[in-house]
Amino acid sequence: MPIPVALLRCPDYDPQRIGRVVAEALDASGWTPPRGHVLVKPNLLRAAPALSCTHPQVVRAACAWLLDSGCRITVADSPGFGTARGVAEAIGLVEALRPLGLSVTPLDDAVQVPLSFGGSIGVARHALQADGVLSVPRLKAHSQMRVTLAVKNLFGCVPGVRKAFVHTRHGDRDHRFEGALVEVAAALPPTAALLDGVEAMHVTGPGSGKPYQLGLVGASASGVALDAAICGLLGLTPEQVPLWAELARRGAPGALPGDVELVREGMDAFDASRFEVPGVLKPMSFRPGTLLRSTMRRLWAAWRS
Structure with missing residues (x-):
């Protein structure tokens, strides 16, 4: 049976408007959130530019809907x-969540999760122990993955510098890096997705691209199905998107075009004709020098925070 993916138009981040649209998208998504504890996982890449992170009003609207649904929430x-x-303070997320009585917490305290091709990966205990997860990414181009969406956003459940080590150890080796992303997502509790595509990032990314006014909010009980729908909207194929190709190879439900049913709006409601993605992807693997520089930048940024 096809998996519903709700696409709705939203021209800006006006709090009342985005609150209404996000609620409508989640209502139409086919997702029934658990009555227990839900981890809301935005993309908080870095403090600047704000475009590199999920917009605070989208996160706030998702949390308000979950609270109305009777859930307990952690934003992390x-x-x-x-x-x-x-990062949350710098982009205005702390202020946006304050009226809801919510704050932002780190994902740390990793638990080792075995990988099918050998070794293991550290995943935040807090994420693994939730009753459900809502991935709330921003639609962005990505210099290594071509685009980053709901499934890639869950890589943030791998704490801190461990992400860089995964790049170094598994990048560009028989699809192992993409496989690790898929297996991180599979290790988590049931995961739904809400996409911030109101103002997307294109040309390059995930942190230094240009704004693209797409005016889209998307939601689904399946991050895989939402990602496939958005990649289709952008005119991409699995062969062009490494993570999507890996999901299709593994037979993940929602990864193939026939697995998805669009509700509310169709593809023709959105103009993605000028959305640019990187033509040649950078290597996924970090060389030792790159890993060292990345680690030092992370430590410096954490110290300054």
Whole structure:
């Protein structure tokens, strides 16, 4: 049976408007959140530019909907640079969540999860122990993955510098890096997705691209299905998107076009004709020098936060 993916138009981040649209998208998504504890996982890449992170009003609207649904919520991430609290403060997320009585916490305290091709990966205990997860990414181009969406956003459940070590150990080796991303997502509790595509990032990314006004909010009970729908909207194929190709190879439900049913709006409601993605992807593997520089930048950003 096809998996519903709700696409709705939203021209800006006006709090009342985005609150209404996010609620409508989640209502139409087919997702029934658990009555227990839900981890809300935004993309808090770094403090600047704000475009590199999920917009605070989208996160706030998702949390308000979950609270109305009777859920207990934790908003958490492990940023690539800096601390979760520091990034959230800088982009206005702390202020946006304050009226809801919510704060932002770090994803740390890793538990080792075995990988099918050998070794293991550290995943935040807090994420593994939740009753459900809502991935709330921003639509962005990505210099290594071509685009980053709901499934890639869950890589933030791997705490801190461990992400860089995964790049170094598994990048560019028989699809192992993409496989690790898929297996991190599979290790988590049931995961739904809400996409911030109101103002996307294109040309390059995930942190230094250009704004693209797409005016889209998307939601689904399946991050895989939402990602496949958005990649289709952008005119991409699995062969062009390494993570999507790996999901399709593994037969992940929602990864193939026939697995998805669009609800509310169709593809023609959104103009993605000028959305640019990187033509040639950078290597996924970090060389030792790159790993060292990345680690030092992370430590410096965390200290400054």
